[in-house]
Amino acid sequence: MASAIYLVELFGGLIYLLLAGDLLVRGSVAMSKRAGIPPIVAGLTIVAFGTSAPELFISIGSAMKGVPEVAIGNVVGSNIANVLLVLGLPALFYPTLCDRKALGPDCVMMLGGSLLFVVLCFLGPIGFAQGAVLFGLILVVLVRSARHTRGDPEAEAAAAEELERGLGLPTQRGMIGLFLLLGLVGLPLGAHLMVEGGVQLASRLGVSNAVIGLSVIALGTSLPELATTLLAALHRHSDVALGNVLGSNLFNLLAVMGLTAMVAPSPIPVPPSFLSFDLLVMMGAALVLAYLASVQGSIGRRAGLALLASYTLYMVILFSFPETGGAPPIAGR
Amino acid sequence: MDIRTKLIFSLVAVSLASMLALGAFAFDAARNLLRDLAVRQLDAVAESKKQDLDKVVVGWRDRVQLITSRTYLRLRLREFQNTGDPAAARDIERIVGDAAAAVPSLRGITVFAADGREVVTVGSVPEDQPLDPIAFWAAESPLVYQNVSLDEEGQLQITFVAPIRLDGTLIGAAKVLHSAQELVAITEDYTGLGETGETLMALRTERGDALILNPLRQDREASLHRVVEDVPTVAAVNGEAQTFQDGVRDYRGEEVWAATRHLEAFDWGLVVKVDTAEELLPVVELRQTMWRLAVSLSAFAIVAGTLLGLYFARPIRALADVARRIGEGELDVRAEAGSDDEIGVLARAFNRMAEALVRANRELERRVRQGSP
Structure with a gap:
């Protein structure tokens, strides 16, 4: 019964996180429209941060609660899930195609970001300085994207259309304020429920907090991406999936981890199991993603099946060795 | 604000309000139940300790009588x-x-x-x-x-x-x-008194307050040094055997639940008490769990609101799309009007309006072609 309560908390937290993130984005975009901020700037800042707000609040919330392994587990687990599950499952229904040329620079940035993050993890706890480096880099990436798109009327028009599509923006000032308020209240609330439920569930299941962060919580925060990609595949419009995953992974590593490390009360320690296993899986997934996006340019059914099988295997391993924090007891451990 | 968001806000507000009201009632009931149980247990502990203390005194009497x-x-x-x-x-x-x-x-x-x-x-x-x-x-x-x-x-x-x-x-x-020391040992047995509970023996002073006789759990130096005037202890030294519930504070100023007895042999008072905060801890934890559960369960209202919103918005969006296409000149398109709900009524009315407009337009065109007014 108690486990069911924690599962309900996890579910409730996730739904609140998603709703609050959505409200925050809609309120912020509506406010930026009233303030006359160009859509391209709003898209690269408000929407980019707003859509990653669930991951951000989960990571910050868990670092504040004294369970930093959930914070780092969420980031690493999300990046693994984004590649293996979010790209793998939809490919079973319809092949994912992409523009190899356009995604080339994004692939390089994502690989560079992943490598930097892994190196920082091996160098020790991720403190304020390391967080500032990561966060500084995402600002550089965003400014570069804005410059790249600015002056291109087609890109700006596309950004404006993308910004408002299906959002249902509030128009009245009071309603905009309400959206922002509910978003800002709902995000920490949802994060609190999810972290609390996750930590309690980990205790019940006899697994580490890191395993819960890598699995249940990471999977939860990746669900919106999975739903979007799955719907796109079912409608046979999965050409944006790879680009979305690339952006999401880069944002997780640089913005979410960077900001979390900057505001955490103490440096975020990297569990040993991450150094010997999970970070390697994440790096491997990043390499696979880069290969699929920049070399192959598509993900067919067989590749999708392979990705999905890899994710399943990863989950099985995580829960098979709870005493090592999810890492298999391989040589040297 | 779109229909989906309105539905989510409404459903979440209603579900949260009802669950929080239920939670408040449940908390109050649980608190009262726990208080009654705790006070009953305190009363039993006080009675048990009084009997133990009385037995010790009887033992002393017997020892002295063996001599005298x-x-x-x-x-x-x-x-x-x-x-x-x-x-x-x-x-x-x-x-x-x-x-x-x-x-x-x-x-x-x-x-x-x-x-x-x-x-x-x-x-x-x-x-x-x-x-x-x-x-x-x-x-x-x-x-x-x-x-x-x-x-x-x-x-x-x-x-x-x-x-x-x-x-x-x-x-x-x-x-x-x-x-x-035999009496003190009985007061220092904290079985059933949690982390904060304690037993104190006191005698009435000439001023009407109470002098503590035994070392206390919260004050080891209290014996014959600490004079107190809290309600339960004063009641005990005045010979009252009763229980004390909400709003009663002990010598430290902490809110406590207490039970008192009178030790007739020496005209002393006996108080057994526990801190209310400690006793209420399970209920406070229950309230926190209920609050988290209420918020978590209201997430189902968000899901329901989202699904309902999509369900209601889809035919309306389709109707809007048909209106846009007719406006762009596609006069033959019609809205799907199969459902028997209000949206179906609207769609049928819309289709009749479109038919009328098309007929009027054709009539107008015919007249223009015939050159007649």
């Missing part, structure tokens, strides 16, 4: 009373000394003749309160409390007097100094 009821002692005491024979006094000292040596908790004993003369003293007996023969003459009790004090090590000791009778006649009394 020795026939040879009483005969020699009457002899001393009548003749003042020093040999009788030496006999009494030997008998009392042998008996006292067999009872380690007995610190000292003084035997008085009925006229108040001191016959012998074995061990150490405080002389701060002289024996009042009249009181013993009148006393029916086999054991009369005199006072309490602390020994050199700060441990509680008690002085009491046992009358000595022979053939129904009072021939003297024994003033006894006895260790009170």
